[in-house]
Amino acid sequence: MNLIEKILAKASRKREVHPGDIVEAEVSKAMANDITAPLAIISFKKMNGKKVWDKEKVILVIDHLSPASSEESAELHKAMREFAEEQTLKYFYDVGRGGVCHQVMVEKHVTPGDVIVGADSHTTTYGALGAFSTGIGSTEIASVWLTGKLWFKVPEAIKILFHGKLTEHVYPKDVILFTIGQLGADGATYKCVNFSGDTIRNMDIEGRLTLCNMVVEMGGKNGIVEPDKKLYKYLGIENIEAWRDDEDAEYHKTLEYDASQLEPMIACPPAVDNVMPISKVEGTEIDQALIGSCTNGRLSDLRVAAKILKNRKVKRGVRALVVPASQEVYKNALQEKLIETFIKSEVMVCNPNCGPCYGGHLGLLAQGEVCVSSSNRNFIGRMGSSKAQVYLASPAVVAASAIKGKISHPASVKV
Amino acid sequence: MKITGKTIKYDDNVNTDVIIPGKYLTSTDPYELAKHAMEGLDPEFTEKVKTRTIIVAGLNFGCGSSREQAPLALKQSGVKCILAEGFARIFYRNAINLALPVLECKGASTKVKDGDELSIDLKSGLVQNFSSKEILKFKPMPDFLFKILDKGLIEYMRQRVRNEV
Numbered sequence: 001m002n003l004i005e006k007i008l009a010k011a012s013r014k015r016e017v018h019p020g021d022i023v024e025a026e027v028s029k030a031m032a033n034d035i036t037a038p039l040a041i042i043s044f045k046k047m048n049g050k051k052v053w054d055k056e057k058v059i060l061v062i063d064h065l066s067p068a069s070s071e072e073s074a075e076l077h078k079a080m081r082e083f084a085e086e087q088t089l090k091y092f093y094d095v096g097r098g099g100v101c102h103q104v105m106v107e108k109h110v111t112p113g114d115v116i117v118g119a120d121s122h123t124t125t126y127g128a129l130g131a132f133s134t135g136i137g138s139t140e141i142a143s144v145w146l147t148g149k150l151w152f153k154v155p156e157a158i159k160i161l162f163h164g165k166l167t168e169h170v171y172p173k174d175v176i177l178f179t180i181g182q183l184g185a186d187g188a189t190y191k192c193v194n195f196s197g198d199t200i201r202n203m204d205i206e207g208r209l210t211l212c213n214m215v216v217e218m219g220g221k222n223g224i225v226e227p228d229k230k231l232y233k234y235l236g237i238e239n240i241e242a243w244r245d246d247e248d249a250e251y252h253k254t255l256e257y258d259a260s261q262l263e264p265m266i267a268c269p270p271a272v273d274n275v276m277p278i279s280k281v282e283g284t285e286i287d288q289a290l291i292g293s294c295t296n297g298r299l300s301d302l303r304v305a306a307k308i309l310k311n312r313k314v315k316r317g318v319r320a321l322v323v324p325a326s327q328e329v330y331k332n333a334l335q336e337k338l339i340e341t342f343i344k345s346e347v348m349v350c351n352p353n354c355g356p357c358y359g360g361h362l363g364l365l366a367q368g369e370v371c372v373s374s375s376n377r378n379f380i381g382r383m384g385s386s387k388a389q390v391y392l393a394s395p396a397v398v399a400a401s402a403i404k405g406k407i408s409h410p411a412s413v414k415v
Numbered sequence: 416m417k418i419t420g421k422t423i424k425y426d427d428n429v430n431t432d433v434i435i436p437g438k439y440l441t442s443t444d445p446y447e448l449a450k451h452a453m454e455g456l457d458p459e460f461t462e463k464v465k466t467r468t469i470i471v472a473g474l475n476f477g478c479g480s481s482r483e484q485a486p487l488a489l490k491q492s493g494v495k496c497i498l499a500e501g502f503a504r505i506f507y508r509n510a511i512n513l514a515l516p517v518l519e520c521k522g523a524s525t526k527v528k529d530g531d532e533l534s535i536d537l538k539s540g541l542v543q544n545f546s547s548k549e550i551l552k553f554k555p556m557p558d559f560l561f562k563i564l565d566k567g568l569i570e571y572m573r574q575r576v577r578n579e580v
Contacts, residue, residue, distance in 0.1 A: 022557070022559070035440040035441075035482065035484075036481060036482070036483070038443050039443050039483055039484070039487075042443060043568075043569055046569045046573070047569055047572040047573050047576060048573055048576050048577075049572075049576070064440070065441065069441075070441060072441035072442065073441050076441065076443075118481075119481055120480075120481050121479065121480045121481040121505055123481075135481040135505050136481060136505060136508060136509075137481055137482075137483035137505060137508060137509035137512060138483040138509075139483060139509070139512045139513065139567075139568045139569060140508060140509070140512055140568065142569075142572075143568055143572050146572060146576065147572075147575075151559070185427075185428050185475055185478060186427075186428070186474050186475035186478065186501060186503070189475065189501060189503065189504065190504050219475060219478065219503055219504070221504055271428065358432075358437040358480070359432075359436065359437040359438055360437045360438060360440060360441075377430075377432065377479065377480075379430045379432040379433065379455075379479065380432070380433055380455050380456070381432055381433065381436045381437075381455040382432050382437070386436075386455055
């Protein structure tokens, strides 16, 4: 079996599972946020749910509209607070206590071999930590709150091997944008995507999180990177169980790419698979630059951006936003004086939240405006007006573009 | 179980951001959500759906976010069934959980036109196109999914809770 089959077999108490099998798996943790939990709470009550199956495994995070952006969102948050209180949930991350749900999960709640469901599509992120994790909807997560179990079809798996060293200015975001461009928006639908090869082995954990995060943008059910020593060190845990592919593990298909040939990539509006090398769109004028989100709002992303922005200012007429992915990231960025750099560069540093990325709260776009963003979707109307345009790129490209006022290669800014 | 009606047709990759834009996610009210269904893609949708209740689409329908508000908005606006070449997995599960039939049908995008009148038999997997006189086939969903689709996941779980007590 491959790693994911082994995780699903264990969680469903079977010796072996095969792609296509329907299994009922025990869920290790179930996460929901402020645009999915309120509907789930309604469904849970309608199901005659009284108590959640395990108050230490139901995790609620306020992040999409944090702090409350309107009376309506304040009501959503109130419903979550009341539910957390009534159910005596151990982990409820209110405003100021967590940040973007996936970052909070990564910092505190993921162990290799876990089966994690989240009422948010980017739940695929935790595959970088060796978990089977996938997104579900509100009513479905309510059923998990009730039973602690969920049915899954064991996915076929695609193995994607990357070889070679990434050149200067090329980051994990470029690797995943390239991959999505190759496979297309439904190129991995229903499938598990395993990232392997020496490029991935040499990549830091935060980079692997970016890869697994965006697997859903090509339809993937989950992403996975085989746990290694680097991961166990990052998590600060002993290697209690070796989660790896068996020697005879099977894959639906295997793809191989030379990572050393990649250049900075960009996903052009209005589709995430509309990917091209930055050279094709360099010079496109921008109105806003966003560094943040569950894809690229971590400390390593902020470091890259700060290095480029240091002693420079955001171009007149352009506004730049930095949104640390969590309170923890924010605190560390403060200690490393990255926040000071951003402020001196005239960047607006926002509180940890998801708002601008999905057009719900803060930093929205007006008609005709163009944004270059380190986030994960560029669909029509994603960040505000349906007549605005969003380009997706690495934090390095976003930072360089903010200085120049147009889409720019990071090499164009000497650091 | 048969569904009949006229079609509204869309292309590949209809995403959840156009089905229900993020700015409306402060609402959990199905009636409010239905007012804005498909707003990002087709401003005339709410008018069309008054007389045409089957959506036909290409690949990867419902890609993007996990927002259940997307199938909820479509169902509340009057959509009875979605026939597509393929679905994104979270949307697919969400729709079934809300008792909205979603059917993967090869040929949906090439053999059905906007406005065609269809009769769809969920159990046998046959689609009759009265307009073109053609018949399309799809693989009926497995029994356990049918049980959820029948009245939706809420009712399914209510019964499960009742049986366990």
